[in-house]
Amino acid sequence: MNYRKKLCIDCRMVYMSGIGTYIHHLIPRCINALPEFSFNLIGNSPLPFNLPSNSFFTKVSSHIYSFYEQIEISYIIRGTQGLWVPHYVIPLFSNIPVMATVHDVAHLALPDIFGFTKRIYAKYMFQILKMRARTIFFNSSFTKQEFQRLVGEPHCPTFITPLGVDTFWFEEQKEDSLFNFPYFLAVGNLKPHKNITALCKAFAGIASQCPHHLVLAGKKEGFITGLEETWENLAPGRIHSTGILNAAQLRQAVKNASCLVFPSLYEGFGLPPLEALACGTPVLASDIPPVRETCADAADYFDPHSESSLREGLLRCAALSADPEAREARRRRAALFSWDRTAALTVSALKQAFGL
Incomplete structure (x- = not known):
C-alpha cells in the first residue's frame, strides 16, 4: 500500500510511569484510526503492544534528555512528514514538523524542587517548542494555562486532549x-x-x-x-x-x-x-x-x-x-474520561495539522 504520509512517533518513554501510560494506551488507537498514514515507532526496546499493520519499529540507542538523541533522532526522521513527541523534547537539528504533548511544566513551576541544570534545560526546550511546533497537545486546561504563564503563547494551534481511564x-x-x-x-x-x-x-x-x-x-x-x-x-x-x-x-x-x-x-x-x-x-x-x-x-x-x-x-x-x-x-x-475519546481528539488534531 502506498501511504500518503509517513510519521515518526517517539516511544522511548513507554516503560515510564505517566507518559508511558499515555503512549501505551493512545498510540495504537491513533495509528489504527489513521490507516492512510505509515508510522515509524522509535524506541530503545520492543514495545509492550502489538504493532498495527501500518506501523513498524525502529530501535535506537539514545535515551531521552541525552545529547546523542539530538543527532540520532534527527537522522531517523529524515524524509518523513512529521514527528510526534509525547513530551517536550524536540530535535534541534531538523526542520521536520513536530507535534508534541505537554503533560506539565513542573520544572518551571517548582524551582525549589528541580535543580538549576534541569530547569535551564526545560526552559530552553519549552521555548523552542513554543516557536517551532506545528501542533501542541495539552493534557488539561490547567497545563495549557501554565504553559502560557511560564513559557508564553505557542506559535501554533493547540488542543486539550485529556487522558483516559482504561x-x-x-x-x-x-x-x-x-x-x-x-x-x-x-x-x-x-x-x-x-x-x-x-x-x-x-x-x-x-x-x-x-x-x-x-x-x-x-x-x-x-x-x-x-x-x-x-x-x-x-x-x-x-x-x-x-x-x-x-x-x-x-x-x-x-x-x-x-x-x-x-x-x-x-x-x-x-x-x-x-x-x-x-x-x-x-x-x-x-x-x-x-x-x-x-x-x-x-x-x-x-x-x-x-x-x-x-x-x-x-x-x-x-x-x-x-x-x-x-x-x-x-x-x-x-467514565467521562476514556482513551477512545482522547484518541478521537488527537486524531482530529493530527488530520488538521496535515490538512486531511
Whole structure:
C-alpha cells in the first residue's frame, strides 16, 4: 500500500510511569484510526503492544534528555512528514514538523524542587517548542494555562486532549485485599512534589485515632532517600512501601483501600484519582486546579500545604461507611474520561495539522 504520509512517533518513554501510560494506551488507537498514514515507532526496546499493520519499529540507542538523541533522532526522521513527541523534547537539528504533548511544566513551576541544570534545560526546550511546533497537545486546561504563564503563547494551534481511564479499572469482579488491615493508599513515584513526607506526618498525627495503615505504592529509588528512617519515628509498623506493583496488584490495592490519597503539590493532570474513582474507591485529593478539573465533586479535597487539613481529611475518610450511590457517582465521573475519546481528539488534531 502506498501511504500518503509517513510519521515518526517517539516511544522511548513507554516503560515510564505517566507518559508511558499515555503512549501505551493512545498510540495504537491513533495509528489504527489513521490507516492512510505509515508510522515509524522509535524506541530503545520492543514495545509492550502489538504493532498495527501500518506501523513498524525502529530501535535506537539514545535515551531521552541525552545529547546523542539530538543527532540520532534527527537522522531517523529524515524524509518523513512529521514527528510526534509525547513530551517536550524536540530535535534541534531538523526542520521536520513536530507535534508534541505537554503533560506539565513542573520544572518551571517548582524551582525549589528541580535543580538549576534541569530547569535551564526545560526552559530552553519549552521555548523552542513554543516557536517551532506545528501542533501542541495539552493534557488539561490547567497545563495549557501554565504553559502560557511560564513559557508564553505557542506559535501554533493547540488542543486539550485529556487522558483516559482504561476499562480495566471499571471491572467489577471481587478481589481479595493484599493486606490484612484497613488502609489509606497513595500511588505514584515518590518524587518530592508528590508531597509524601507531608502525608506520612499527617498520618502519624491521626494514627492513634483509627485502625488504618498507610500504604505507599510506587517507585522510590532515585526520588526520595532516608524516608524509611523517618517512617520508623513517625508511625512504627503502620506505614508501608510496596515498591512498584504490577497492574493487577495495583488495581487490587486501589479497590480495597479505604481511600486513595493524592497529596501532590503540583500536577498537570492527575490520573490515579480518576482510576480510583473508576473502582468506586473514595478519593482524598489536594485541592489543586488540575484535580478539580478532572474529579470535580466526586472527590474530597484538602489543602496540600496544611498538615491539619490533611489530618482532618484522613479522619473523614476513616469514618466513611459503604454508600452505593456515592460509589456509582464516582464511577460515572471517571467514565467521562476514556482513551477512545482522547484518541478521537488527537486524531482530529493530527488530520488538521496535515490538512486531511
